[in-house]
Amino acid sequence: MTKGNFDDTLRIPGGVFEMTPARAALVRRIEEDVLSVFRLWGYQEIRTPSLEFVDTMSRGLSSEELNMAFKLVDRETGKMMLLRSDVTPQVARMASLALSETPLPLRLCYVADVFRHPAHSSHPRREMIQAGVELMGIDDPQADAEVLAIGFEAMAKAGLSGVHMSVGQVRYARGLFEKAALDPVTEERIVDAACRKDRSHMERILARTEAGAKVKEGIMALTELTGTVDVLDRAYAHAPNDTCRSALDDLRDILALVRSYGVPSQNLSVDLGDLAGFKYHTGAVFTGFVAGAGQAVLRGGRYDNLTGNYGRQAPATGFAIDLLEAVQIVSGQSSMGPAVDYLLVNRTGSREEGLKLSVKLRGKGRKVLCLIRDIPDEELLPYASAHRIGEVIILDGEGLAALDTQTMKRKPIKIEEL
Amino acid sequence: MDKNAVTIALPKGRLLPDCVRLLSQVGLRAEEDLLATRKLLIPSEDGSARFMIIRDKDLPTYVDYGAADIGVVGKDILLESGKNILEPLDLGFGYCRIVVARSAEAVEKRSVQEWGHTRVATKFPRIAERFFAARGEQIEIIPLHGSIELAPLVGLADRIVDLVSTGETLRQNNLIEVQTVMEVTARLVANRASMKIKADRLVPIIEAMRENLQRGREGERVRG
Numbered sequence: 261m262t263k264g265n266f267d268d269t270l271r272i273p274g275g276v277f278e279m280t281p282a283r284a285a286l287v288r289r290i291e292e293d294v295l296s297v298f299r300l301w302g303y304q305e306i307r308t309p310s311l312e313f314v315d316t317m318s319r320g321l322s323s324e325e326l327n328m329a330f331k332l333v334d335r336e337t338g339k340m341m342l343l344r345s346d347v348t349p350q351v352a353r354m355a356s357l358a359l360s361e362t363p364l365p366l367r368l369c370y371v372a373d374v375f376r377h378p379a380h381s382s383h384p385r386r387e388m389i390q391a392g393v394e395l396m397g398i399d400d401p402q403a404d405a406e407v408l409a410i411g412f413e414a415m416a417k418a419g420l421s422g423v424h425m426s427v428g429q430v431r432y433a434r435g436l437f438e439k440a441a442l443d444p445v446t447e448e449r450i451v452d453a454a455c456r457k458d459r460s461h462m463e464r465i466l467a468r469t470e471a472g473a474k475v476k477e478g479i480m481a482l483t484e485l486t487g488t489v490d491v492l493d494r495a496y497a498h499a500p501n502d503t504c505r506s507a508l509d510d511l512r513d514i515l516a517l518v519r520s521y522g523v524p525s526q527n528l529s530v531d532l533g534d535l536a537g538f539k540y541h542t543g544a545v546f547t548g549f550v551a552g553a554g555q556a557v558l559r560g561g562r563y564d565n566l567t568g569n570y571g572r573q574a575p576a577t578g579f580a581i582d583l584l585e586a587v588q589i590v591s592g593q594s595s596m597g598p599a600v601d602y603l604l605v606n607r608t609g610s611r612e613e614g615l616k617l618s619v620k621l622r623g624k625g626r627k628v629l630c631l632i633r634d635i636p637d638e639e640l641l642p643y644a645s646a647h648r649i650g651e652v653i654i655l656d657g658e659g660l661a662a663l664d665t666q667t668m669k670r671k672p673i674k675i676e677e678l
Numbered sequence: 679m680d681k682n683a684v685t686i687a688l689p690k691g692r693l694l695p696d697c698v699r700l701l702s703q704v705g706l707r708a709e710e711d712l713l714a715t716r717k718l719l720i721p722s723e724d725g726s727a728r729f730m731i732i733r734d735k736d737l738p739t740y741v742d743y744g745a746a747d748i749g750v751v752g753k754d755i756l757l758e759s760g761k762n763i764l765e766p767l768d769l770g771f772g773y774c775r776i777v778v779a780r781s782a783e784a785v786e787k788r789s790v791q792e793w794g795h796t797r798v799a800t801k802f803p804r805i806a807e808r809f810f811a812a813r814g815e816q817i818e819i820i821p822l823h824g825s826i827e828l829a830p831l832v833g834l835a836d837r838i839v840d841l842v843s844t845g846e847t848l849r850q851n852n853l854i855e856v857q858t859v860m861e862v863t864a865r866l867v868a869n870r871a872s873m874k875i876k877a878d879r880l881v882p883i884i885e886a887m888r889e890n891l892q893r894g895r896e897g898e899r900v901r902g
Contacts, residue, residue, distance in 0.1 A: 424874045460768035487877065529874060549871040554744025
């Protein structure tokens with residue numbers, strides 16, 4: 261088969277990925293970096309199943325989210341199953357069942373593949389890798405601040421520079437909607453307009469409602485209450501009730517704590533109109549952006565009503581990082597070292613001698629690859645570079661020598677130097 | 679060129695003169711005449727921004743991926759694109775409507791209720807599908823790229839969903855507007871990440887535009 265005459269049966273479905281060694285190594289490195297940060301904060305890694313019953317996940321996912329999942333039928337039970345489309349409900353179930361005897365709060369983390377039909381025509385990806393944390397059992401700004409700080413640290417550790425976190429509080433909007441006594445359909449439309457910062461649409465929707473002028477003004481302001489912390493002061497002026505005011509106090513507290521963790525205030529901003537996930541979230545929400553990525557790399561927030569659906573009521577907060585989006589940015593910035601330290605060429609005539617040397621080197625922690633079938637010197641370096649091997653070493657009657665990548669000359673070396 | 683320059687996407691075609699006027703009102707002027715140049719990427723005079731002139735249909739994609747920070751595009755194109763981007767300003771210009779039209783002959787023969795399952799030719803399959811679905815009408819969409827008005831004349835479709843500004847093309851082709859799907863104006867759109875990361879650059883531009891629009895509206899009221 262030639263490349264020009266592509267065989268259709270070799271195709272990979274759209275939106276899923278395969279990774280060649282260089283890519284896989286980069287993704288693995290980022291996974292490990294991120295997990296190492298989670299561990300530093302005392303979060304323990306869990307694994308969740310790739311397949312779930314739709315019934316089980318429907319306790320934690322909206323019908324829109326369920327529609328987005330890939331489904332299949334279980335031959336044993338005849339029940340519908342889905343490919344993991346969200347990890348958080350799985351964690352909520354684990355907290356309620358497998359860890360039901362473990363006292364709260366729980367600090368858990370994961371790296372997992374999730375599968376979804378694309379939501380917008382925007383991102384045609386169907387397979388994603390998410391790395392996330394969940395802190396279950398504390399309703400306190402300190403919990404939200406902790407999770408936010410971990411998000412910052414994990415993204416920085418992964419090699420993403422200039423991370424910007426936008427923080428919102430859905431209870432503020434909820435307070436305004438309560439005051440305005442909106443019907444659910446109108447509320448949904450307003451949420452949608454706020455998410456797009458679409459003032460003109462919002463104006464038209466509000467014009468058709470009975471709400472008072474003052475609260476309408478407050479709702480309109482959702483589209484522009486974004487920016488530095490002083491947004492909270494402006495928001496106070498619009499706050500009609502305690503729901504709104506307590507939401508703002510909570511947010512102020514969280515932001516102060518996050519700054520105490522050493523996060524510079526220019527990397528934080530407030531967005532009270534961030535109502536994505538309005539139905540699901542119950543408090544502070546946050547979205548992480550990085551220069552170079554058009555979309556959010558991190559999403560998270562408080563969800564106090566989820567775990568109860570699985571039998572153990574617990575206030576909770578957490579986030580997930582889209583690792584593939586992160587890799588996309590990091591791969592442009594970083595260069596990784598060689599994947600293998602040495603390509604060992606044994607020309608002594610004794611197979612044993614070569615093997616012994618390789619065992620010795622691996623014992624020292626060096627990554628060594630033995631050339632089994634010899635090739636001419638001029639082919640050694642291209643082979644090594646194509647396989648991301650750092651150095652070629654040749655063992656023959658004269659002893660051990662390294663092959664210089666420029667001159668292709670042999671330079672005698674000792675094992676101790678390797 | 680400033681590395682943090684703001685990238686502004688503008689649509690080729692009928693909206694471009696209004697876009698250039700709007701930008702110059704808020705102090706953004708290109709190094710060259712945007713209406714005449716054949717360059718695709720043009721720096722601003724002060725180097726604080728750069729402009730790209732692209733097909734309107736591609737514009738939401740550039741903004742969605744963050745290749746452009748902000749842009750101007752018609753609401754029709756924006757809705758049809760299905761992209762999840764911010765649209766902080768209704769710029770008011772570029773007004774037109776998306777309508778359902780049929781041949782005059784067909785309108786005479788049958789009442790609305792008798793339409794039943796019909797074929798609809800359109801450049802806006804997503805908008806058309808949503809419109810008819812919301813009214814419980816089952817239709818078959820025939821996506822076309824141009825000269826939509828031809829479809830009912832040669833029996834390809836019973837109805838069309840198309841953009842109308844003066845209605846002249848419809849009249850000349852003996853078509854009658856039967857329903858309005860939506861009104862369309864130009865929107866300022868913005869990338870979500872850019873709005874956070876480059877807020878210090880973008881917010882002043884958007885606020886200046888908003889004030890300008892408001893002044894324009896008040897001016898109209900005074901004159902009217």
